[in-house]
Amino acid sequence: MAAAISKTVDMAARAEMAATSRNRLLSTPALVIITVFGVLPLLIILVYSFLKAAPYGGVEWRFSTDAYLNFLFQRDIFDDTLQFTPDFLIIYFRSAVYAVATTAICLLFGFPTAYFMATRPPSQRNWWVLLITIPFWSNLLVRTLAVMFVIRDEGLINHALMALHVIDKPITMLYTNFAIMLGLLYSYLPFMVLPLYSSLEKLDFRLVEAAYDLYATKRRVLWRVIIPLSLPGIVAGCLLVFIPTLGAYVTPLILGGGTHLMIGDLIAQQFGTGRNWPLGSAQALILMAAVLIALHFYSRAAGQVKHG
Amino acid sequence: MNKAGSVERRSAIEALGVSKIFGNGDDAVRALDNVDVTIGENEFFTLLGPSGCGKTTLLRLIAGFDFPTEGEIRLYGEDIAPLPPFKRPVNTVFQNYALFPHMTVAQNIGFGLEMLGKPKSEIDERVTQMLRLVRMEELRNRRTSQISGGQQQRVALARALAPRPKVLLLDEPLSALDFKLRKDMQIELKRLQHETGITFIFVTHDQEEALTMSNRIAVMSKGHILQIGSPRDIYDRPAERFVANFIGDTNFLEGKVKSFAKGKARIALAAGGEVDAGISEGVEPKGNVTIVVRPEHAAILAKPGKDALKGTLETIVYFGTDTHFHVKLASGPHFIIRQQNRHGAEDEFKTGMPVGVEIGANAAQVLKD
Numbered sequence: 252m253a254a255a256i257s258k259t260v261d262m263a264a265r266a267e268m269a270a271t272s273r274n275r276l277l278s279t280p281a282l283v284i285i286t287v288f289g290v291l292p293l294l295i296i297l298v299y300s301f302l303k304a305a306p307y308g309g310v311e312w313r314f315s316t317d318a319y320l321n322f323l324f325q326r327d328i329f330d331d332t333l334q335f336t337p338d339f340l341i342i343y344f345r346s347a348v349y350a351v352a353t354t355a356i357c358l359l360f361g362f363p364t365a366y367f368m369a370t371r372p373p374s375q376r377n378w379w380v381l382l383i384t385i386p387f388w389s390n391l392l393v394r395t396l397a398v399m400f401v402i403r404d405e406g407l408i409n410h411a412l413m414a415l416h417v418i419d420k421p422i423t424m425l426y427t428n429f430a431i432m433l434g435l436l437y438s439y440l441p442f443m444v445l446p447l448y449s450s451l452e453k454l455d456f457r458l459v460e461a462a463y464d465l466y467a468t469k470r471r472v473l474w475r476v477i478i479p480l481s482l483p484g485i486v487a488g489c490l491l492v493f494i495p496t497l498g499a500y501v502t503p504l505i506l507g508g509g510t511h512l513m514i515g516d517l518i519a520q521q522f523g524t525g526r527n528w529p530l531g532s533a534q535a536l537i538l539m540a541a542v543l544i545a546l547h548f549y550s551r552a553a554g555q556v557k558h559g
Numbered sequence: 560m561n562k563a564g565s566v567e568r569r570s571a572i573e574a575l576g577v578s579k580i581f582g583n584g585d586d587a588v589r590a591l592d593n594v595d596v597t598i599g600e601n602e603f604f605t606l607l608g609p610s611g612c613g614k615t616t617l618l619r620l621i622a623g624f625d626f627p628t629e630g631e632i633r634l635y636g637e638d639i640a641p642l643p644p645f646k647r648p649v650n651t652v653f654q655n656y657a658l659f660p661h662m663t664v665a666q667n668i669g670f671g672l673e674m675l676g677k678p679k680s681e682i683d684e685r686v687t688q689m690l691r692l693v694r695m696e697e698l699r700n701r702r703t704s705q706i707s708g709g710q711q712q713r714v715a716l717a718r719a720l721a722p723r724p725k726v727l728l729l730d731e732p733l734s735a736l737d738f739k740l741r742k743d744m745q746i747e748l749k750r751l752q753h754e755t756g757i758t759f760i761f762v763t764h765d766q767e768e769a770l771t772m773s774n775r776i777a778v779m780s781k782g783h784i785l786q787i788g789s790p791r792d793i794y795d796r797p798a799e800r801f802v803a804n805f806i807g808d809t810n811f812l813e814g815k816v817k818s819f820a821k822g823k824a825r826i827a828l829a830a831g832g833e834v835d836a837g838i839s840e841g842v843e844p845k846g847n848v849t850i851v852v853r854p855e856h857a858a859i860l861a862k863p864g865k866d867a868l869k870g871t872l873e874t875i876v877y878f879g880t881d882t883h884f885h886v887k888l889a890s891g892p893h894f895i896i897r898q899q900n901r902h903g904a905e906d907e908f909k910t911g912m913p914v915g916v917e918i919g920a921n922a923a924q925v926l927k928d
Contacts, residue, residue, distance in 0.1 A: 464650055480661060
């Protein structure tokens with residue numbers, strides 16, 4: 252009897268092991284992709300950032316921390332001393348301001364949009380999702396150029412305003428901070444709306460009724476019930492907007508006209524005209540580290556709100 | 560409408576000519592059709608009916624989640640129909656409890672008071688008091704996801720009672736609980752209603768729940784209130800076929816009115832013999848009528864007298880506490896008799912034997928339709 256039981260247990264254990272190894276096998280493609288397209292390039296960047304720049308691009312295979320030193324300091328060409336130069340930091344800071352502002356404005360516009368979508372009858376909701384995702388069907392570059400055509404001096408808005416005699420000379424919008432913000436907002440709003448929508452769609456609206464029943468006004472229902480319960484969507488949406496806007500390249504380049512350098516342009520320059528691959532690699536890694544640190548504090552703060 | 564059983568009380572809630580139509584055009588659904596009902600102060604009032612009868616719609620109109628298409632809803636004489644829910648001193652216990660998952664038990668219970676702007680010390684005190692009332696003191700700081708269904712039910716009750724509403728609305732609050740817990744909560748609800756003195760309006764489709772808990776019951780069907788009365792009224796003297804059918808088991812017998820006086824009619828049954836049957840208020844029976852007799856209000860006789868209805872015993876079903884006898888009457892219809900099982904009683908009945916059915920005094924009731 253005991254032997255039979257132990258045999259059964261043994262068989263169960265073996266079946267489980269077989270299942271585990273089968274599951275491992277199934278996850279292999281994903282692991283390969285992550286390794287080849289994620290871990291490996293990152294390692295290459297890491298290695299490059301600790302090498303010396305070759306004069307015409309590429310790297311020399313000699314260990315060096317110059318790239319990281321160059322990020323904050325400039326070597327005086329006469330006496331070889333290091334001098335603190337905040338130029339790169341200013342660019343990083345400017346990018347961070349853009350990213351935070353874009354995220355905040357996306358949240359401000361995205362939340363009501365997502366709420367509106369989530370409160371439509373279920374049969375209509377997919378149409379709204381479709382409408383929100385339509386911009387994705389065309390290329391980012393094309394969309395950004397479209398924005399450019401709308402806001403440039405001879406563009407749609409200025410033409411219309413001048414035809415209506417609201418203004419008599421065009422308002423300069425292109426190549427300004429406003430243009431960059433508008434472009435970022437336009438490109439990344441769906442990334443805010445969709446996670447918010449999926450959170451709000453799952454929201455149990457009976458809870459809203461319950462709060463309403465317990466003397467909460469509409470505004471308090473929003474702050475005390477709807478926002479706390481849609482926090483996962485808010486967190487996800489903010490991350491999905493903040494991270495890509497921080498490293499945005501095409502939008503600031505086209506709509507900012509290169510006058511307002513941002514991290515994306517800066518890094519691209521190092522690999523292009525700058526011919527300093529190690530510096531570009533270091534800049535990319537510093538950006539990544541900054542994002543990770545920001546994320547850490549953000550998720551902690553979000554967690555506190557949730558359990559507060 | 561049967562006003563019998565109404566008690567002289569101040570009215571807490573009055574619905575006057577209330578109709579509710581959902582949708583428009585061809586899709587329009589009339590969920591409530593010209594409903595009038597007066598619910599007294601400190602009453603345990605039940606809206607009973609099958610799903611889709613309009614009982615939950617009426618409750619939602621009183622709570623303020625929906626607004627009536629026509630008619631008035633008055634709370635102590637004041638028309639509250641246009642007010643939003645947060646301006647009505649009425650709270651709801653929801654069917655699925657609808658507890659806030661991001662708050663603790665205490666925060667849930669205190670929510671209403673907090674929204675009313677009460678000071679923290681008062682909220683704390685009241686929460687403690689409510690937790691004691693529903694016997695949950697030790698779970699104060701738990702999350703609502705960490706407590707059982709029955710406990711969630713109690714928290715939902717405490718949360719709705721904490722702001723001392725003038726009227727408490729309960730939307731099938733026991734339907735998610737298992738049988739044993741449901742029985743306990745029925746008693747618990749009665750106790751809470753008694754201790755708080757708050758008017759309870761309880762919605763259920765469970766006739767037994769309605770009978771055991773209510774002061775008065777309104778039986779609803781297809782947007783109408785068919786009958787309002789005490790549980791005994793509703794059970795013993797159903798006015799309509801639907802009410803008789805929906806609540807308990809019933810025998811229907813056809814007959815002809817021979818004579819009638821105040822509240823009583825003499826009916827000649829198609830099955831033979833005559834009975835005295837009660838009449839609902841405002842009904843003047845004549846011609847062919849249907850009467851109802853509850854299974855326990857009739858007796859089965861092995862040696863019938865001459866007034867008894869004759870029939871053949873078809874089936875005997877033993878239920879432990881009682882036995883059901885299915886009799887096929889000589890005139891055609893089936894008749895069920897429920898008899899309590901007494902210890903040591905002999906089995907004098909066998910299937911297939913001829914038996915008599917005797918309808919008890921005042922046991923029959925004439926139906927309106």
